[in-house]
Amino acid sequence: MGAIERLAISKNGFVFDPATGNSYTVNSTGLFILNLLREGKSEDEIVDALVENFEVSQEEARRDLLDFLEQLRVNGLLEASNV
Amino acid sequence: MKRPYEKPVINKLKVNFMNKFGTGTFSLSKKVRKEIEGVPVEKLVEEFGSPLFVFSEKRLRQKFREVKNAFTLRYPNVEFSWSYKTNYLDAICAILHSEGETAEVVSEFEYEKARRLGVPGNKIIYNGPYKPISSLKTAVEEGARINIDHFEEISDLEEVAKELGVKVKVGIRLNMDTGIKPQWSRFGFNLESGQALDAVKRIAAGGVLELCGLHCHIGTFILDPSAYEKEVKKLVDFAYKVEDEFGFKIEYLDIGGGFPSKNRLRGVYLPPDVAVPSIDEFAEKICGALLSSLRPGDYPKLILESGRAIVDEAGFLITTVHASKRMPDGRRAYILDAGVNVLFTAFWYHFNIEIDREVVGPSEPCILYGPLCMNIDVVDDDVNLPPLPRGTKLIISPVGAYNVTQWMQFIRYRPGVVLIGENGSVELIREAEDLSDIVRREKLPERLKVKWEE
Ligand SMILES: Cc1ncc(COP(=O)(O)O)c(C=O)c1O
Numbered sequence A: 001m002g003a004i005e006r007l008a009i010s011k012n013g014f015v016f017d018p019a020t021g022n023s024y025t026v027n028s029t030g031l032f033i034l035n036l037l038r039e040g041k042s043e044d045e046i047v048d049a050l051v052e053n054f055e056v057s058q059e060e061a062r063r064d065l066l067d068f069l070e071q072l073r074v075n076g077l078l079e080a081s082n083v
Numbered sequence B: 001m002k003r004p005y006e007k008p009v010i011n012k013l014k015v016n017f018m019n020k021f022g023t024g025t026f027s028l029s030k031k032v033r034k035e036i037e038g039v040p041v042e043k044l045v046e047e048f049g050s051p052l053f054v055f056s057e058k059r060l061r062q063k064f065r066e067v068k069n070a071f072t073l074r075y076p077n078v079e080f081s082w083s084y085k086t087n088y089l090d091a092i093c094a095i096l097h098s099e100g101e102t103a104e105v106v107s108e109f110e111y112e113k114a115r116r117l118g119v120p121g122n123k124i125i126y127n128g129p130y131k132p133i134s135s136l137k138t139a140v141e142e143g144a145r146i147n148i149d150h151f152e153e154i155s156d157l158e159e160v161a162k163e164l165g166v167k168v169k170v171g172i173r174l175n176m177d178t179g180i181k182p183q184w185s186r187f188g189f190n191l192e193s194g195q196a197l198d199a200v201k202r203i204a205a206g207g208v209l210e211l212c213g214l215h216c217h218i219g220t221f222i223l224d225p226s227a228y229e230k231e232v233k234k235l236v237d238f239a240y241k242v243e244d245e246f247g248f249k250i251e252y253l254d255i256g257g258g259f260p261s262k263n264r265l266r267g268v269y270l271p272p273d274v275a276v277p278s279i280d281e282f283a284e285k286i287c288g289a290l291l292s293s294l295r296p297g298d299y300p301k302l303i304l305e306s307g308r309a310i311v312d313e314a315g316f317l318i319t320t321v322h323a324s325k326r327m328p329d330g331r332r333a334y335i336l337d338a339g340v341n342v343l344f345t346a347f348w349y350h351f352n353i354e355i356d357r358e359v360v361g362p363s364e365p366c367i368l369y370g371p372l373c374m375n376i377d378v379v380d381d382d383v384n385l386p387p388l389p390r391g392t393k394l395i396i397s398p399v400g401a402y403n404v405t406q407w408m409q410f411i412r413y414r415p416g417v418v419l420i421g422e423n424g425s426v427e428l429i430r431e432a433e434d435l436s437d438i439v440r441r442e443k444l445p446e447r448l449k450v451k452w453e454e
Helices: A029-039 A044-051 A056-075 B019-020 B041-048 B057-070 B090-098 B108-116 B133-140 B151-165 B196-205 B225-246 B279-293 B308-314 B435-439
Strands: A014-016 A021-027 B010-011 B052-056 B079-084 B101-104 B125-128 B147-149 B168-175 B209-216 B252-254 B301-304 B316-324 B330-336 B352-355 B366-370 B380-383 B392-398 B416-420 B425-431
Touching: A021 A029, A029 A044, A029 A056, A029 B108, A044 A056, A044 B252, A056 B010, B041 B052, B041 B316, B041 B392, B041 B416, B041 B425, B052 B057, B057 B090, B057 B101, B057 B279, B057 B301, B057 B308, B079 B090, B090 B101, B090 B108, B090 B308, B090 B425, B101 B108, B108 B125, B108 B133, B125 B133, B133 B147, B133 B151, B147 B151, B147 B209, B151 B168, B151 B196, B151 B209, B168 B196, B196 B209, B196 B225, B209 B225, B225 B252, B225 B279, B279 B301, B308 B316, B330 B380, B352 B380
Parallel strands: B052 B416, B079 B101, B079 B301, B101 B125, B125 B147, B147 B168, B168 B209, B209 B252, B252 B301, B330 B366
Antiparallel strands: A014 A021, A021 B010, B052 B316, B316 B330, B316 B392, B352 B392, B366 B380, B416 B425
């Protein structure tokens, strides 16, 4: 099971990794992305979903998504091959 | 309508998750412990050295009575039998025997230790998968209760019975599905497969053994009281089957141990006060299951072999900060004078870690390493501590169960153990080891004597 799947994510953006005991907070956009990642959605699908649900351009959403994935990797929550 | 956008961020929380529940926070007032049962930590170390195991007689007796009351108030025929492997220091066993516990042993060594302490054979329960036939003979002669683990042991006991010309009362150990994983199916006879019934048939056919008890131990640190409810119902059903079909009378149901202590298992992030059910919850399920499934007027003896739940919280380990390090990943680490050599349960638990003095400075996640020159020697890999000066004492608890039996003489000597009596007296109950303890059994062939040429 990948790191993303094992996370306990609460509705208010509290994230807990049972493997390490680390916990995190995510904002609502981050939470939105995390949930899509857990559903196995691709980068393109996530960008589309962001644009559809939030007031954000395709370009900005894509750039921010990459940045967010980088944050997940730094925290050991995402393997390089996951997306 | 589209939602307003905010750049996605995830932040690691510096303090640990448990803050939410009000524990685990490094609150100075809570995590400083200058004394144990009124005796200053400083004084204990001055007199007995560091590291040092410290047991509280008061806590031990209180806990035992709490557990005992939970059951005796709910069922009329209860026996507690002290699981020697959990802690077989003479002083600890003697305290529990004085509270009325019999002895539950799983080897000839433990059997001999109980006898030496003055426990009569008929107050000993002899369990375990390996019982040499000579020890079975002694146990039979001295009237110990024996719970049989396998078919070979049935034969061994029949041999002993014939040799001594007596009919021997025995119990059999069962294993079963109670929903607990892993299932301890390597011990005793499996219930669901029919093996247990085969064992009863085998005993009946032999004609020299009399089945009078059923034993089971479903696992350790069980957090689900309803597992015991299943265990008890299955035991009672089986007991009646045995009574009705074979004419044996089942006099005791020994449900083993397995109740948790207020310790925090690795991988469980809830504080023990939340995660660990109270002993009353276990007693309620167990006694409720008994009373609802036993026939009217039938009260076979309920035997409990609780170990960890009784002694764990009575034990503390004082250890000293020897050095500190900054790891390449930025984390702070400390080197202590006690490690997994004496704290076997560090592999299972995140202990409660207290310091002996007020220390100013922000807490940060730290690693606690033991003194061994071995990579496995990690007491805790994630504990929040302020910057600790060299010489700070840490008080680690609960450590009363399984450590002073499973500790290893490895690399370092094993430390002393003291008991704080109910009146505050401090008595040494096991001296710290020295070289003589380790070399006593060694023999160096004359020809190998070490001599250095000048
Ligand atoms: C047969 C038996 N009884 C009792 C115990 C004590 O268990 P606990 O310390 O979990 O109560 C054990 C431990 O393994 C055991 O094997």
